[in-house]
Amino acid sequence: MIEPGGTFATIVPIASELRVLIGRSLSVRSRLIRVGLGTALAMLPIGVWYVLAQAEIVPWPQASGPLGVWLGLIGAAIIFFEMAIAPRKWFRGWRLGSTRTWMRWHIWLGLAVLPVIVIHSGFNWGGTLSTVTMLLFLLVIASGVYGLALQQVIPKKIFDEIPAETIASQIDFAISKHVSEARGIVDDIDTKPLTDFFNVTLDPYLQNGKRARTALTSATESARLFNRLRSSLADEYDSGISQLEKIADLRRLWDRQARLNWWLHSWLAVHVPLSVMMTGLMVLHAVFAMKWWW
Numbered sequence: 001m002i003e004p005g006g007t008f009a010t011i012v013p014i015a016s017e018l019r020v021l022i023g024r025s026l027s028v029r030s031r032l033i034r035v036g037l038g039t040a041l042a043m044l045p046i047g048v049w050y051v052l053a054q055a056e057i058v059p060w061p062q063a064s065g066p067l068g069v070w071l072g073l074i075g076a077a078i079i080f081f082e083m084a085i086a087p088r089k090w091f092r093g094w095r096l097g098s099t100r101t102w103m104r105w106h107i108w109l110g111l112a113v114l115p116v117i118v119i120h121s122g123f124n125w126g127g128t129l130s131t132v133t134m135l136l137f138l139l140v141i142a143s144g145v146y147g148l149a150l151q152q153v154i155p156k157k158i159f160d161e162i163p164a165e166t167i168a169s170q171i172d173f174a175i176s177k178h179v180s181e182a183r184g185i186v187d188d189i190d191t192k193p194l195t196d197f198f199n200v201t202l203d204p205y206l207q208n209g210k211r212a213r214t215a216l217t218s219a220t221e222s223a224r225l226f227n228r229l230r231s232s233l234a235d236e237y238d239s240g241i242s243q244l245e246k247i248a249d250l251r252r253l254w255d256r257q258a259r260l261n262w263w264l265h266s267w268l269a270v271h272v273p274l275s276v277m278m279t280g281l282m283v284l285h286a287v288f289a290m291k292w293w294w
Helices: 013-023 028-054 066-083 087-094 099-120 128-161 168-189 192-212 219-231 235-266 268-293
Strands: none
Touching: 028 099, 028 128, 066 099, 066 268, 099 128, 128 235, 128 268, 168 192, 168 235, 192 219, 192 235, 219 235, 235 268
């Protein structure tokens, strides 16, 4: 029989933490609005300072001036804290705080550092090193906000659309018992049309999912194929054919879950490397700046 392979809790913990931090009881739309408002609030000081500076109400900030230096130091401290979220896992025994607490600080300080660094720059790109560092910094912020938004949307879609959710990395293993079940049904019925359908279409699809490139990847085409199969066999085999169709549907749902899971975490493949590169260039920028002052 087909059984649910997991629950919403099987999604990687970080996704659940990010969703909870924005508001467990809120709707997806409300959480996205919060993310948008938080981002807009972080950008507000930049716009206000720029407008006031244009009107000559406040001076243009200078990266090498007292304010610029202090903002640079504060921004660097925040960025180093942001980067500490990864090595923190190496020191779990030190009781440095819960994952939820670290993620809460990571999110909101990550937004708060945006105006700090932009105002520190004096609204200038500077030289090549400063320009590349700033571009990477902005990309890190953008990818972080994008990832945070995804974490509000995709877990709910998985929960709603995949009632038989399983662990995404174990889909091929989880389907193996259903492949055996399907093969047993085919052996019991033992008719050439069904055997041919299983060997040519159903078994490759169950084993490889969308990689098999069969018509079963489409729910509409799948229903058409199974209806045609029913019409070619005696009515007594309908229950077996229906069970085979349910197994094919399960594979399609799990393929859908795998795609959603990829979107859920793929942003990290951009966010993390950019963060590392940006931090390294930030250190070089600080070193060259100190040499210039000295």
